[in-house]
Amino acid sequence: xxxxxxxxxxxxxxxxxxxxxxxxxxxxxxxxxxxxxxxxxxxxxxxxxxxxxxxxxxxxxxxxxxxxxxxxxxxxxxxxxxxxxxxxxxxxxxx
Numbered sequence: 001x002x003x004x005x006x007x008x009x010x011x012x013x014x015x016x017x018x019x020x021x022x023x024x025x026x027x028x029x030x031x032x033x034x035x036x037x038x039x040x041x042x043x044x045x046x047x048x049x050x051x052x053x054x055x056x057x058x059x060x061x062x063x064x065x066x067x068x069x070x071x072x073x074x075x076x077x078x079x080x081x082x083x084x085x086x087x088x089x090x091x092x093x094x095x
Contacts, residue, residue, distance in 0.1 A: 021077060024073065025059075029064035030064075031057060032059070032060065033054075033055065033056070033058070034058055040058070043087060044087050046087070047084055049094075052082075057094070057095040058092055060090070061091040070093070081093045081095045
């Protein structure tokens with residue numbers, strides 16, 4: 001599943017995600033997949049990752065230009081997401 005398909009499947013308004021929105025997210029932050037984040041998951045044993053599927057996307061605060069803008073973008077486009085904190089108290093988003 002590609003990034004756009006993944007985000008579209010998570011959008012509450014079917015068809016709300018388009019290439020422009022995907023490009024905007026990519027321009028703001030680094031895209032990581034839960035399936036590629038085994039080390040991160042093992043280092044954060046205090047977090048239960050079982051509610052998320054392996055195709056979930058992780059957006060880290062420390063690789064994002066301005067984290068509040070990213071949250072606002074996700075909220076404005078009704079993209080369901082969860083904000084958590086890692087072992088260093090840095091925020092990250094799981095979509």
